[in-house]
Amino acid sequence: xxxxxxxxxxxxxxVDEPIVYKLVKDFDLKFNILKASVTPEEEGLxxxxxxxxxxxxxxxxxxxxxxxxxxxxxxHDVTRNDVKCTDCGVCIPICPVAALEVDxxxxxxxxxxxxxxxxxxxxxxxPTRAMQVHF
Amino acid sequence: MKTIxxxxxxxxxGEVVVVTAEEIIELVAKKGAKxxxxxxxxxxxxxxxxxxxxxAYFNIGHSKPRIKLGGGACRLNDVPVYTxxxxxxxxxxxxxxxxxxxxxxxxxxEFKYGGAHVINEIVSGADVRLEGHAYGTDCYPRRKxxxxxxxxxxxxxxxxxxxxxxxxxxxxxxxxxxxxxxYMGMLKPNLGNANYCSAGQLSPxxxxxxxxxxxxxxxxxxxxxIGYVSWQGTQHNPSVKRKENGxxxxxxxxxxxxxxxxxxxxxxxxxxxxxxxxxxxxxxIGVPIPIxxxxxxxxxxVADKExxxxxxxxxxxxxQMIPGSIAEVNYSQLKxxxxxxxxxxxxxxxxxxxxxxxxxxxxxxxxxxxxDFLLSEPVAALPGVESGYGxxxxxxxxxxxxxxxxx
Numbered sequence: 001x002x003x004x005x006x007x008x009x010x011x012x013x014x015v016d017e018p019i020v021y022k023l024v025k026d027f028d029l030k031f032n033i034l035k036a037s038v039t040p041e042e043e044g045l046x047x048x049x050x051x052x053x054x055x056x057x058x059x060x061x062x063x064x065x066x067x068x069x070x071x072x073x074x075x076h077d078v079t080r081n082d083v084k085c086t087d088c089g090v091c092i093p094i095c096p097v098a099a100l101e102v103d104x105x106x107x108x109x110x111x112x113x114x115x116x117x118x119x120x121x122x123x124x125x126x127p128t129r130a131m132q133v134h135f
Numbered sequence: 136m137k138t139i140x141x142x143x144x145x146x147x148x149g150e151v152v153v154v155t156a157e158e159i160i161e162l163v164a165k166k167g168a169k170x171x172x173x174x175x176x177x178x179x180x181x182x183x184x185x186x187x188x189x190x191a192y193f194n195i196g197h198s199k200p201r202i203k204l205g206g207g208a209c210r211l212n213d214v215p216v217y218t219x220x221x222x223x224x225x226x227x228x229x230x231x232x233x234x235x236x237x238x239x240x241x242x243x244x245e246f247k248y249g250g251a252h253v254i255n256e257i258v259s260g261a262d263v264r265l266e267g268h269a270y271g272t273d274c275y276p277r278r279k280x281x282x283x284x285x286x287x288x289x290x291x292x293x294x295x296x297x298x299x300x301x302x303x304x305x306x307x308x309x310x311x312x313x314x315x316x317x318y319m320g321m322l323k324p325n326l327g328n329a330n331y332c333s334a335g336q337l338s339p340x341x342x343x344x345x346x347x348x349x350x351x352x353x354x355x356x357x358x359x360x361i362g363y364v365s366w367q368g369t370q371h372n373p374s375v376k377r378k379e380n381g382x383x384x385x386x387x388x389x390x391x392x393x394x395x396x397x398x399x400x401x402x403x404x405x406x407x408x409x410x411x412x413x414x415x416x417x418x419x420i421g422v423p424i425p426i427x428x429x430x431x432x433x434x435x436x437v438a439d440k441e442x443x444x445x446x447x448x449x450x451x452x453x454x455q456m457i458p459g460s461i462a463e464v465n466y467s468q469l470k471x472x473x474x475x476x477x478x479x480x481x482x483x484x485x486x487x488x489x490x491x492x493x494x495x496x497x498x499x500x501x502x503x504x505x506x507d508f509l510l511s512e513p514v515a516a517l518p519g520v521e522s523g524y525g526x527x528x529x530x531x532x533x534x535x536x537x538x539x540x541x542x
Contacts, residue, residue, distance in 0.1 A: 086183065086405060086417060086488045086491055087488045087489075087490045087491060088184070088484075088485055088486055088487060088488040088491075089484050089485045089488070089489075090320045090330060090484040090485065090486050091484065092472070092482065092483075092484045093323075093327070093328035093329070093330075093481075093482035093483060093484045094321065094323070094328065094484070102472070104470075106490060107470075107488075107489040107490040107493070108490045124243075124245060124410050125320060125321045125410050127185065127320075127407035127408060127409060127415075127417070127486070128405060128406075128407055128408075128417075129247070129408060
C-alpha cells in the first residue's frame with residue numbers, strides 16, 4: 001500500500017469528466033480531497049491524497065497522464081522562504097497536521113512538507129509571509 | 136562586588152568573562168551564585184519580536200530651491216510620514232500604511248506593506264521613493280518634491296522607538312466561538328490556541344527585574360548596531376504584581392531606545408504583517424547586564440520555569456478593558472507546546488523568536504569579548520517599584536457641544 005499527496009491540474013476540456021470516480025472504480029484507489037477549485041481560466045485544480053496498492057497507484061497515475069491531467073507532488077507547491085522565516089513559531093498551533101514543528105533544543109521551526117495538506121492557514125498568519133504556495 | 140569601570144578594564148585587556156542569559160542559569164545552578172558572581176563579568180540577553188511603537192527619523196537634506204515639509208505632507212514608498220517638524224526632518228512610524236491600503240474593509244485585512252517594511256528597505260540600502268507637498272513660503276518656495284532617497288545620502292537616519300522590550304507579556308487566548316485576529320496573531324475559537332510573546336529567560340528586563348543595572352544611557356545591541364536606552368518606554372509599569380523572585384507576573388517595565396540606523400542591519404529590523412490587525416516592526420535588542428554582585432547574578436539566572444505570565448481573553452476582556460486573568464502559566468510550560476487552561480489542553484505559539492533572541496545574546500557576547508563594545512554607566516535609573524510610576528487608563532471626559540459650536 002502506498003499513499004501520496006498530489007496536485008492535479010485539469011485542462012478546461014476535462015473539468016466535466018468524472019476522473020476521480022474512475023480512479024476509485026477502475027483502479028481501486030482511496031482518495032481524500034484536500035482542496036478543489038476551478039480557476040478563472042476554467043482550469044480545475046485538485047489536491048488529493050491517493051492511497052492504494054502500488055501497481056494500482058501507478059496505473060491510476062498512468063490513466064491520469066493519458067487523459068492530459070498534469071500531476072505534481074504536493075511537496076513542491078508549499079514552500080518556506082527560509083530567509084524570511086524568523087523561527088518565531090506562531091504558525092505552530094495553527095497547522096492542523098503538525099507539519100510545522102519547533103525543535104525543543106534549537107527552537108528553530110521545521111517545515112515537514114510531506115505532512116502538509118496545503119490548507120494555506122499558515123500563509124496569511126505568518127508575520128513575515130515566509131510560507132508560500134505555488135499552485 | 137565589581138564596578139562597571141572594572142569590567143570595562145577587563146574588556147579592554149581581553150580578560151572579560153561573558154556568558155549568555157541561558158548559560159548563566161546552568162552556571163549558577165552548578166557553582167552557586169557567589170562563585171558565579173566572582174567568575175562572570177557580563178551576562179548578555181536578547182529579544183526579537185514585534186514592537187509596534189517603533190520608528191525612525193530622517194533629515195533628508197535641503198533641496199534646491201528649498202522646500203518646507205513641516206506642515207505639509209510627505210510619503211516614503213506611499214507610506215505617510217510625520218512632518219510636523221522643521222523643513223526636512225521627517226519621522227516614519229512602523230505601523231503607518233499607505234492611504235490606499237484597504238485596511239480591514241475586507242476582513243481580515245492583510246497589511247502587506249507599511250512603515251516597518253520601509254524601514255527594513257532603507258536599512259538594506261535600497262532606494263526609497265519620497266514624495267512631498269508643501270504650502271510654500273518666501274524662504275522655502277518649493278511646493279512639490281519627488282525623488283529617490285538612500286540611507287547613505289541622508290544627514291541623519293536614527294531609529295527611535297518609544298516602547299520596546301516589554302518586561303513580560305500576556306498569553307493571548309480566545310474564549311469566543313469565532314476566530315479573532317489580533318496583534319497577538321490569529322486566535323482560534325474556544326481556546327484553540329494560546330499565543331505568547333517573550334524570549335522568557337533570555338529577555339533583557341526579565342533578567343534585571345528591578346532595573347538595578349539597566350537604566351537611561353545603557354549601551355545596547357539595537358537592530359544589529361549600537362544603541363542606547365534613552366528613557367523608560369511608554370506604559371512603563373513597574374508596580375505590577377511580582378513573584379518572590381522579583382519577576383513581574385504581567386507586562387511591566389519597557390524601554391525607549393535610540394540608535395544610528397546607518398549602522399544597523401536589515402536582518403534585525405523586519406517588517407511584519409499581522410492579519411486583520413496591521414503592520415509592526417520586529418526589532419532585535421540585546422542588553423548586557425554587568426554582574427556587579429551576587430544579587431544581580433541571581434536575578435540573571437532565573438529560568439523559564441520561574442517566570443510566570445497571565446493568560447488573557449482577547450475576545451472580550453482585552454478589548455473591553457476588563458481586568459483579570461484566566462490562568463497563570465510559566466515559560467517552561469509555554470515552550471513545551473501546550474498549556475492547560477480551564478481544564479483544556481491548548482497548543483501554544485510564540486510571536487517572539489527564541490532562536491533569534493539566542494543569536495543576539497551570542498552576537499553581543501562576541502562584541503564584548505572582542506573589545507568592540509564597552510559597557511556604559513546609566514546616567515539615571517528607570518522608575519522603579521517604589522516610584523509610584525504606573526500605567527493609567529484614559530479618563531474620558533465627554534466634550535459637550537454648545538449650540539454655537541455645533542453650527
